[in-house]
Amino acid sequence: MSSAEATNFMVKAEAVGKSFGRLQVLKGVDLEVRPREVVVIIGPSGGGKSTFLRCINHLEKIDAGRLWVDGELVGYRQRGNKLYELQEREVARKRSEIGMVSQHFNLFPHMTALENVMVGPVQVKGESKPAARDRGTALLQRVGLGDKLGAYPAQLSGGQQQRVAIARALAMEPKLMLFDEPTSALDPELVGDVLGVMRQLAESGMTMIVVTHEIGFAREVGDALLFMADGVILESGEPRQMVANPQHERTRQFLSKVL
Amino acid sequence: MTTDSGAPRSGEQQESLAGTQIKAIPARHPGRWVATIFVLYLVVALIHAAATNPNLDWGEVTRNLFDGFVLKGVLNTLWLTFLSMVVGVVLGTILAVMRLSPVPIVSGAAWAYIWFFRGTPVFVQLLFWGSIAALTGPHVAVQIPLSGVVLFQTTTTNLVPPLVAAVLGLGLNEGAYMAEIVRAGILSVGEGQSEAAASLGMTRLKTMRLIILPQAMRVIVPPTGNETIGMLKTTSLVGATIAYPELTYVVTQVYAVNFLIIPWLLIASIWYLAMTSVLTFGQYYIERYYARGAARTLPPTPLQRLRALFGRTLTTIHAREATQPLGPISKAR
Numbered sequence: 001m002s003s004a005e006a007t008n009f010m011v012k013a014e015a016v017g018k019s020f021g022r023l024q025v026l027k028g029v030d031l032e033v034r035p036r037e038v039v040v041i042i043g044p045s046g047g048g049k050s051t052f053l054r055c056i057n058h059l060e061k062i063d064a065g066r067l068w069v070d071g072e073l074v075g076y077r078q079r080g081n082k083l084y085e086l087q088e089r090e091v092a093r094k095r096s097e098i099g100m101v102s103q104h105f106n107l108f109p110h111m112t113a114l115e116n117v118m119v120g121p122v123q124v125k126g127e128s129k130p131a132a133r134d135r136g137t138a139l140l141q142r143v144g145l146g147d148k149l150g151a152y153p154a155q156l157s158g159g160q161q162q163r164v165a166i167a168r169a170l171a172m173e174p175k176l177m178l179f180d181e182p183t184s185a186l187d188p189e190l191v192g193d194v195l196g197v198m199r200q201l202a203e204s205g206m207t208m209i210v211v212t213h214e215i216g217f218a219r220e221v222g223d224a225l226l227f228m229a230d231g232v233i234l235e236s237g238e239p240r241q242m243v244a245n246p247q248h249e250r251t252r253q254f255l256s257k258v259l
Numbered sequence: 260m261t262t263d264s265g266a267p268r269s270g271e272q273q274e275s276l277a278g279t280q281i282k283a284i285p286a287r288h289p290g291r292w293v294a295t296i297f298v299l300y301l302v303v304a305l306i307h308a309a310a311t312n313p314n315l316d317w318g319e320v321t322r323n324l325f326d327g328f329v330l331k332g333v334l335n336t337l338w339l340t341f342l343s344m345v346v347g348v349v350l351g352t353i354l355a356v357m358r359l360s361p362v363p364i365v366s367g368a369a370w371a372y373i374w375f376f377r378g379t380p381v382f383v384q385l386l387f388w389g390s391i392a393a394l395t396g397p398h399v400a401v402q403i404p405l406s407g408v409v410l411f412q413t414t415t416t417n418l419v420p421p422l423v424a425a426v427l428g429l430g431l432n433e434g435a436y437m438a439e440i441v442r443a444g445i446l447s448v449g450e451g452q453s454e455a456a457a458s459l460g461m462t463r464l465k466t467m468r469l470i471i472l473p474q475a476m477r478v479i480v481p482p483t484g485n486e487t488i489g490m491l492k493t494t495s496l497v498g499a500t501i502a503y504p505e506l507t508y509v510v511t512q513v514y515a516v517n518f519l520i521i522p523w524l525l526i527a528s529i530w531y532l533a534m535t536s537v538l539t540f541g542q543y544y545i546e547r548y549y550a551r552g553a554a555r556t557l558p559p560t561p562l563q564r565l566r567a568l569f570g571r572t573l574t575t576i577h578a579r580e581a582t583q584p585l586g587p588i589s590k591a592r
Contacts, residue, residue, distance in 0.1 A: 057458060059454060059457065059458070088462060088463065089462060092457070092460045092461065093460060094460075095457060095458055095459070095460045096459060096460020097460075098458070099458070100455075100458040102451065102454070102455070104451055106449075106451040106452060106454065106455035107455075108452065108455070108456075108470055108474075109474065110474055110551065119459070120459035120460065120461075123459075123461060123465055123469060124459055124460040124461055124465075152551065165455075168459070169458070172460065
């Protein structure tokens with residue numbers, strides 16, 4: 001597999017492995033995500049879903065296999081047969097092109113909603129403050145928070161915070177969005193707002209990898225559904241078919257519990 | 260069902276209780292009265308003793324409280340405190356970041372620095388700085404090593420005048436303490452924050468400056484206020500170690516001549532109390548600034564607290580108004 005072949009995919013994983021000490025969390029994950037595709041990953045906790053997402057965003061270093069994002073190797077540069085570890089600055093630049101939304105929002109509590117959305121473009125991309133303010137305001141309006149620009153995260157509900165977090169990620173104009181259980185920490189009545197924003201985003205053509213337990217979202221929005229357990233992808237397929245008629249015993253068990 | 264219990268017996272009776280205030284005879288607290296009288300007695304006795312003891316010589320105190328020498332000493336003390344804290348905070352922040360470095364030599368060097376400066380008394384360190392000429396000789400020179408070619412030469416007192424010696428002595432020691440305070444602040448910020456910053460593409464240094472340190476400030480400020488008040492008082496050691504005319508030095512110089520030790524120590528104490536009081540007051544405002552975003556409503560300033568207190572005793576209407584929660588201080592930025 002050369003990187004030239006990988007350029008057809010937004011994300012391409014080949015036998016990706018990752019261990020924490022003696023614990024092998026990823027045991028050879030293969031995945032292909034095309035541009036504009038929405039891939040939903042489900043599976044039991046501890047199955048490696050979050051770790052895999054974190055690997056795509058360079059937050060964890062893989063120690064086996066190969067991983068490409070937009071045709072470029074993640075974390076390394078290949079010259080001839082040798083792999084060179086990337087410098088911090090290069091890793092930071094690559095991260096800036098990937099949006100990440102986590103379960104715990106992780107908004108910056110000392111900044112208002114608008115400042116949270118502005119800080120990336122201004123500090124990382126060197127965008128001017130007025131331009132970033134205009135775009136940030138528009139983004140917050142897009143996620144339905146046009147009236148919360150000056151609110152601090154502590155003054156917002158969980159669902160509002162998560163939508164600010166999505167706007168913050170979008171402000172960097174990423175080519176790929178990663179969602180790590182974006183609705184798991186939310187009260188049930190707030191889940192819909194966040195999923196609505198994600199659905200809009202998918203319709204606008206964003207490439208997305210979503211780890212979630214929201215099977216309904218997977219069925220309606222996902223282009224592909226993966227079932228991940230014990231560090232490998234056990235089953236993958238078209239979401240509706242797979243939910244209706246899972247092939248693998250583990251998938252069947254899991255779906256019967258969450259549906 | 261018995262009839263003499265206090266429990267409501269019918270919905271009708273519950274309804275009739277709604278909105279009625281309870282009027283009960285308050286419980287007696289004789290112990291509180293005994294304690295109050297005892298403490299009041301002690302306070303009166305203390306004031307009486309202070310007012311009538313001729314050795315305190317309040318006349319001498321009031322005559323000289325605003326003496327030119329004393330005021331100069333007060334200013335020097337403030338200046339020395341300010342400079343030493345600046346050195347301490349900057350150095351402490353650098354040391355704290357160094358201690359969290361993944362490079363063993365870097366974190367080890369910070370550890371060794373803290374070990375040395377925290378492990379020796381500041382008085383001894385100041386004595387070293389006071390005798391710096393005994394360490395270097397009366398002259399210092401910068402020369403090309405092993406060649407004897409002298410590039411620059413000056414006297415030691417020129418290079419390290421008393422103020423510089425005092426600031427270095429106090430500041431280098433303070434850096435060791437501030438390092439631990441700043442480190443505690445940095446560690447208090449959750450890991451998710453640096454990950455969120457990293458996901459946006461921020462480098463480690465930017466993350467530290469824009470995301471971690473501003474949040475760490477909430478933990479750093481209260482003990483730093485403590486350190487500043489401590490520093491203000493520690494500057495009194497400088498007079499005894501380095502000939503720099505801070506407040507205590509000025510006072511000891513005067514009573515060495517006129518032998519009015521107690522009144523002149525009183526003068527110094529009054530000024531130290533006044534200065535620490537102002538610092539305590541200022542700390543409120545700094546804490547308030549860094550509390551933004553951490554709480555839904557900000558704590559009231561001392562002034563607002565005073566207003567609320569007086570409002571409540573004068574009229575209840577004003578009290579209610581003054582204790583209204585405050586909005587976020589968006590204008591503070």
